[in-house]
Amino acid sequence: xxxxxxxxxxxxxxxxxxxxxxAVAGLIVLILLILVAxxxxxxxxxxxxxxxxxxxxxxxxxxHLLGADKLGRDMLSRLIYGARASLMMGIVGVxxxxxxxxxxxxxxxxxxxxxxxxxxxxxxxxxAIPMLLLCITLAxxxxxxxxxxxxxxxxxxxxxxxxxxxxxxxxVREKEFIESARAINAGNARIILKHVIPNAIAPIxxxxxxxxxxxxxxxxxxxxxxxxxxxxxxxxxxxxxxxxNAMRDHPTLALYPGICVMLxxxxxxxxxxxxxxxxxxxxxx
Numbered sequence: 001x002x003x004x005x006x007x008x009x010x011x012x013x014x015x016x017x018x019x020x021x022x023a024v025a026g027l028i029v030l031i032l033l034i035l036v037a038x039x040x041x042x043x044x045x046x047x048x049x050x051x052x053x054x055x056x057x058x059x060x061x062x063x064h065l066l067g068a069d070k071l072g073r074d075m076l077s078r079l080i081y082g083a084r085a086s087l088m089m090g091i092v093g094v095x096x097x098x099x100x101x102x103x104x105x106x107x108x109x110x111x112x113x114x115x116x117x118x119x120x121x122x123x124x125x126x127x128a129i130p131m132l133l134l135c136i137t138l139a140x141x142x143x144x145x146x147x148x149x150x151x152x153x154x155x156x157x158x159x160x161x162x163x164x165x166x167x168x169x170x171x172v173r174e175k176e177f178i179e180s181a182r183a184i185n186a187g188n189a190r191i192i193l194k195h196v197i198p199n200a201i202a203p204i205x206x207x208x209x210x211x212x213x214x215x216x217x218x219x220x221x222x223x224x225x226x227x228x229x230x231x232x233x234x235x236x237x238x239x240x241x242x243x244x245n246a247m248r249d250h251p252t253l254a255l256y257p258g259i260c261v262m263l264x265x266x267x268x269x270x271x272x273x274x275x276x277x278x279x280x281x282x283x284x285x
Contacts, residue, residue, distance in 0.1 A: 013278045013279060014278075016277065016278040017274050017275065017278040020273075020274040020277060020278070022270045022273070022274065023270055023271050023273060023274020023275070023277075023278075024274070025267075025270060026266070026267040026268065026269070026270030026271035026274065027267075027271050027274075029263060029264075029266075029267035030264070030267045030268065030271060033083055033087060033263075033264055033267070034087060036080055036083050037080075037083040037084040037087050037088075040080045040081045040083065040084055043080050044074075044076070044077035044080045044081060045065075045074060045076060045077055046073075046074040046077040047077065048073065048074075048077050048078045048081040048082075048232070048233070048234045049073065049232045050073060050074070050077075051071045051072050051073055052068070052072035052073075053071075053072050054072065055068045055072035056068065056069075056070055056071065056072045057069070057070060057246070057249075057250050058072065064076070066079070066252070066256055067250075067252060067253075069239075069242060069243070069253055070242075070246065070253075075252075075253070075256060078234040078239060079234070079236070079239070079256055079257060079260055081233075081234045082234040082235050082236045082238075082239060082257065082260070083236075083260070085146055085219075085223075085228075085229045085233060085234070085235040085236075086216050086219060086220065086235055086236045086237070086260070086261070086264065087216070087264070088146065088150065089146070089149055089150055089153060089215055089216060089219030089228070089235075090212040090213065090215040090216035090219065090264070090268075091212055091215075092150050092154070093150050093153030093154045093157065093215040093219065094154070094157065094208050094211040094212050094215050095154070095208075096150070096151070096153075096154025096155070096157075097153075097154045097155070097156075097157035097158050097160075097161050097211065098161050098204060098207075098208050098211070100154070100155075100158045100161075100162075101157075101158045101159070101160065101161025101162040101164075101165060101204075102161060102162075102165045102197065102201070102204060104119055104123075104158070104162040104165075104166075105161065105162040105163065105164065105165025105166040105167075105168075105169060106165055106166075106169055106192050106196060106197055106200075107119065107192075108120060108162070108166045108169075109165065109166040109167070109168070109169025109170045109173060109196075109200075110169055110173055110188070110191075110192055110196055111188075116166070119162070119166075120163075120166075123159045123162055123163065126158070126159050127159045131156050131157070131218075132218065132221070134156045135152050135153060135156040135218060135222065136152075136222065136225070136227060138151075138152040138155060138156060139152040139222050139227040139228070140227055144226060144227045144228065144230055145228075145229075145230060146228065146229045146230075146233070146235075149219055149222045149223070149227065149228040149229065150219075152222070153215045153218055153219055153222075157211060157214075157215065160207065160211075161204060161207060161208075161211075164203050164204060164207055165200065165201075165203075165204055167203075168200035168201075168202070168203050168204070169196055169200045171200070172196055172199050172200045173196060175199070177195060177199075178191060178195055178196065181194075181195055202279045203279075205275060205279065206272050206275045206276045206279065207272075209268055209271050209272040209275055210268055210269055210272035211268075212268045213264065213265035213266075213267070213268030213269055213272075214265075214268075216261065216264050216265055216268070217261060217265050219235075219237065220235070220236050220237030220240070220261050221237060222237065223235045223236075223237030223238040223241070224237040224238070224240055224241045225241075226241070236257040236258075236260050236261050237257070237261070239253070239254070239256075239257035240254045240257050240258055240261075242254075243255075243257070
């Protein structure tokens, strides 16, 4: 019976989501980007690091559909491989932030009182520092690499998820089913894991979807300033940085990776908006 209810809830959410054409378009774009990243070795015409000096700054042709960079590396291949690093920063960075944020928010919202005060005051101090500045500082301390950029993005995004989860838990913790669980002497850990989080997680789902786009954008910025993915591994932000010096004569070197960043962020935002409407209880029939 419980599984049937869960299935019914998922089905009703999916039906509402399908009615939002922009959200479906965003979902399709994200799925395509993930598939491109997974099957990059099969889709890319060349290896991302393959150089040919005679093709330096080559234009679009049958050999190089999107041209080549200053080292003669195929732009299409580097864009395809670059999706791996960019999406990894977005998805894994958000996963880290969501796990930590949901844990802190659930504890603070459920127990309240001094536990809530301590958690929220720590987050107040945390959020007093601009996220981007904190992210750059942490990435610089850890050292420039994909792994450290992901850690920096995840850690710096925690406060938003923690506050959102806390607010959602506060609306759930006094519900009748929580009181019933307490009445049968269920432990706090069981109540939080089995009852509170599943019923308070909807806003987090929306936030994580949009957060992937924000992390992709922030990760591209870290790579742009040299604190993210390091050459020769391609990443869209690094490719923009490489192409900026040739913007006057070869603008597409920075334009193509910029379009990839824009499309991925736009897709996440469209899907997030659609999920917000689909999960909104006020829209249920």
